[in-house]
Amino acid sequence: MTIADRWLLPDGMDEVLPPQASRMEELRRALLDLYHCWGYDQVMPPPVEFLDSLLTGTGTDLDLQTFKLTDQLTGRMMGASADVTPQVARMDAHSLKRQGPVRLCYCTNVLRAKADQHQGGRSPVQVGVELFGHAGLEADSEIIHLALASLKAAGAHEIHLALGHIGIYRSLVEAAALNDQQESALFEALALKSPGQLAQQVEASVSDPVLADMFMTLGELHGDAGILGQARERFAGAPVSVIAALDQLDALYQGILARFDVSLYFDLAELRGYQYHTGMMFAAYVPGYGHALAKGGRYDDTGRAFGRARPATGFSMDLKQLASLALASKARGAIWAPAQEDESLNAAIVALREQGERVIQALPGQRTGPAEHDCDRRLEFIDGCWQTTALTQETSA
Secondary structure, X not given: OOHHHHHOOOOOOOOOOOOHHHHHHHHHHHHHHHHHHOOOEEOOOOOEEEHHHHOOOOHHHHHHHOOEEEOOOOOOEEEEOOOHHHHHHHHHHHHHOOOOOEEEEEEEEOOOOOOEOOOEOOOOEEEEEEXXXXXXXXXXXXXXXXXXXXXXXXXXXXXEEEEEEHHHHHHHHHHHOOOHHHHHHHHHHHHOOOHHHHHHHHHHHOOOHHHHHHHHHHOOOEEOOHHHHHHHHHOOOOOHHHHHHHHHHXXXXXXXXXXXXXXXXXEOOOOOOOOOOOOEEEEEEOOOOOOOOEEEEEOOOHHXXXXXXXXXXXXXXXXXXXXXXXXXXXXXXXXXXXXXXXXXXXXXXXXXXXXOOOEEEOOOOOOOOHHHHOEEEEEEEEOOEEEEEEOOHHHHO
């Protein structure tokens, strides 16, 4: 191994240096305080769990993202957390067992086997909220509003929100009585946004001409709010659950417009997280970023495997990416203290630090001075006591 190899990081792994680390911590505190004001309690899930619980009810996508290792104490397979949401669902269902709606929030490191195409690298700091125990539209609305408030708090000014509802596709699949193979092929065609491939799969799998037309229509329904009106016309004979999903999207749309100045986009064929989501889904974008900065939706019954099926809705974000939306607020400069042992000096330093001041004491033989350490003041012995004085260019040398 060469010297250069020793400081190389694995692909997708990154380190956070000053001042970005300070910006992240500032934002982490601001977001957790925001969630606290909305009634969300913070939880801290473990970084590693047994695979049996970590991947329960999450489908294959999360399985492929999870680093796996063997527990030397038990011989059982464990996984490093790649997504906090299933862990929080376990906490709600098994550890807390509270009655009624439960609001939980978190901010923690996760590890992914490969980079997430929606949210950056392999070592994000995942921050988000989950609301359990309420199946109504009001819970979904709260989650979307809180996600938008989070982006605003992080410094986002121009937000584009994409809304969808996985229930539309699920209802059509159920009405067409597709088998697993047919559904998989149709799913792939819709996910690729390929009209030709979609037409081929619909012709091969859907015998009912009315449902076949609805599947073809689904691939075309993306755009502004006018899409909802078109969908009502094209899905006039669809199952009642399809109309209910359109009603939900319309209600969410009206609620968002009443409180936020955002651009809204609808995609009724968005199938991201199909194995995971059960209802409305959303993703929030900001110019300059090629992927969503916040994504979420409804994922009912995730806690069923833990013996307590509960309605659930939530969202997550990567704190590293959020922190790049705005610069850290300018911190107050530090105070430079001389390198000497003196009881009165030590007492002055302690007193200043207790007041929240940043005091940097020089070390014996140190060659760098206050300017290199971003100090704007210094401690000087004046009139028999240590006093803080402004640091000018002449005195900083």
